[in-house]
Amino acid sequence: MKSKFLFPYWCRYLGWGLVVLHVPLSMLGKTHGMVNIMDAQPTNGGPFSGEHLFFICTTLIMSSGLFLVAFAKEKIEDEQIWHIRLDSLRWAIFINYIILIASLVFIEDIGHILELDFWVPLLFFIIRFRWMIWRLNRSLSSEG
Amino acid sequence: MKNTIRIERAIKDMTQADLAEAVSVSRQTINTIESNKYVPSTVLALKIAKVFNKPLEEIFILEDTD
Numbered sequence: 001m002k003s004k005f006l007f008p009y010w011c012r013y014l015g016w017g018l019v020v021l022h023v024p025l026s027m028l029g030k031t032h033g034m035v036n037i038m039d040a041q042p043t044n045g046g047p048f049s050g051e052h053l054f055f056i057c058t059t060l061i062m063s064s065g066l067f068l069v070a071f072a073k074e075k076i077e078d079e080q081i082w083h084i085r086l087d088s089l090r091w092a093i094f095i096n097y098i099i100l101i102a103s104l105v106f107i108e109d110i111g112h113i114l115e116l117d118f119w120v121p122l123l124f125f126i127i128r129f130r131w132m133i134w135r136l137n138r139s140l141s142s143e144g
Numbered sequence: 145m146k147n148t149i150r151i152e153r154a155i156k157d158m159t160q161a162d163l164a165e166a167v168s169v170s171r172q173t174i175n176t177i178e179s180n181k182y183v184p185s186t187v188l189a190l191k192i193a194k195v196f197n198k199p200l201e202e203i204f205i206l207e208d209t210d
């Protein structure tokens with residue numbers, strides 16, 4: 001099956017590497033008084049200041065890492081994987097909009113809403129997709 | 145929709161892995177089709193029927209609930 005718009009299989013590991021790399025970088029920045037996406041605070045010093053650039057870097061590293069993990073090919077990319085991928089994407093959009101609408105109604109802080117929109121769909125998609133693949137593999141091993 | 149893939153495989157002495165390789169899908173996909181958990185696309189169903197040299201209707205059978 002031809003799979004368009006997907007990264008090669010090895011990109012998944014690169015993606016996880018970037019996600020992991022984001023953690024010590026953010027912690028290091030935090031010790032130097034920088035903010036990251038988890039803080040949801042406006043950066044001090046205006047656009048393209050050192051702090052703002054650090055914010056952009058850490059956010060890009062995390063989000064591009066999640067993006068690569070989410071949209072890297074499986075070892076065997078067949079139609080059932082496509083089906084699971086689309087179904088997980090649908091669920092991710094559902095959950096994202098439920099959270100967005102709930103946040104819009106119950107939370108006054110608009111910064112948090114943008115921040116949620118940045119990583120919730122990708123993260124939920126990855127969790128749901130991997131969980132379905134794990135269930136598929138488990139059913140295979142239980143039947144021998 | 146039920147299917148006779150398991151029986152046809154036994155007749156041809158094929159494993160799930162052999163059939164998966166013949167139709168370019170994973171073994172997991174063949175397993176879920178056999179256990180009626182996944183309904184294949186028309187293209188995949190035709191490919192499977194071709195491997196067994198049988199018409200599609202002999203491999204995949206519609207049920208009353210379909």
